[in-house]
Amino acid sequence: DIVMTQSPLSLPVTPGEPASISCRSSQSLLNSNGNNHLDWYLQKPGQSPQLLIYLGSNRASGVPDRFSGSGSGTDFTLKISRVEAEDVGVYYCMQALQTPFTFGPGTILDIK
Amino acid sequence: QVQLQESGPGLVKPSETLSLTCTVSGASVDTYYWSWIRQPPGKGLEWIGYIYNSGRTTYNPSFKSRVTFSLDTSKNQFSLRLTSMTAADTAVYYCARQYNHLGSFRIDYWGQGTLVTVSS
Numbered sequence: 670d671i672v673m674t675q676s677p678l679s680l681p682v683t684p685g686e687p688a689s690i691s692c693r694s695s696q697s698l699l700n701s702n703g704n705n706h707l708d709w710y711l712q713k714p715g716q717s718p719q720l721l722i723y724l725g726s727n728r729a730s731g732v733p734d735r736f737s738g739s740g741s742g743t744d745f746t747l748k749i750s751r752v753e754a755e756d757v758g759v760y761y762c763m764q765a766l767q768t769p770f771t772f773g774p775g776t777i778l779d780i781k
Numbered sequence: 782q783v784q785l786q787e788s789g790p791g792l793v794k795p796s797e798t799l800s801l802t803c804t805v806s807g808a809s810v811d812t813y814y815w816s817w818i819r820q821p822p823g824k825g826l827e828w829i830g831y832i833y834n835s836g837r838t839t840y841n842p843s844f845k846s847r848v849t850f851s852l853d854t855s856k857n858q859f860s861l862r863l864t865s866m867t868a869a870d871t872a873v874y875y876c877a878r879q880y881n882h883l884g885s886f887r888i889d890y891w892g893q894g895t896l897v898t899v900s901s
Contacts, residue, residue, distance in 0.1 A: 704884075708888070717893055718888070761826060765887055769841035770828040
């Protein structure tokens with residue numbers, strides 16, 4: 670199985686400030702088609718996870734442009750340019766390359 | 782608008798079998814990949830497997846031979862069956878849709894989840 674790790678595991682952020690979450694995979698998620706098979710999800714308190722970013726850097730429908738994804742191979746980053754109160758929750762990366770699909774442990778973002 | 786809704790028992794006894802159903806609206810279970818994912822209380826997400834192409838399945842080997850998925854196209858539903866339940870199977874179970882785009886399987890729709898507790 671591909672092992673996913675994230676850092677930090679906890680991220681207190683002041684509203685209006687930027688935030689960054691790192692995700693690493695135990696093997697490359699870059700496919701022969703040149704795409705990185707890495708997704709980001711946000712699980713807001715009491716809710717189901719929701720898709721934020723797919724294929725490493727593509728925002729899902731309705732996701733604000735303050736969210737961006739980058740990286741390639743085994744190292745990926747989710748950035749929030751200016752954190753808002755509604756961004757609190759747990760952020761997960763997931764490798765979508767091969768089964769079994771696996772998630773990172775999650776990064777808890779909360780407001781200072 | 783695609784919507785998914787899980788249904789099933791909230792409490793299962795140890796050694797018994799869990800059966801959950803996911804009812805889908807806004808998309809046909811004949812297309813796409815339909816998944817089950819679980820989340821133990823306070824913990825992370827675990828992919829159980831998916832069913833697709835009118836009944837083909839791929840399971841997480843962690844569940845070995847305990848898990849079975851099925852489709853009911855007449856009701857636009859898909860189901861999970863997990864045998865030999867233990868306390869370690871206590872979790873919120875989500876049904877979800879996975880969309881295959883360029884060989885990548887993003888999860889674009891999730892159910893609200895249903896908590897299953899294993900206890901005598």
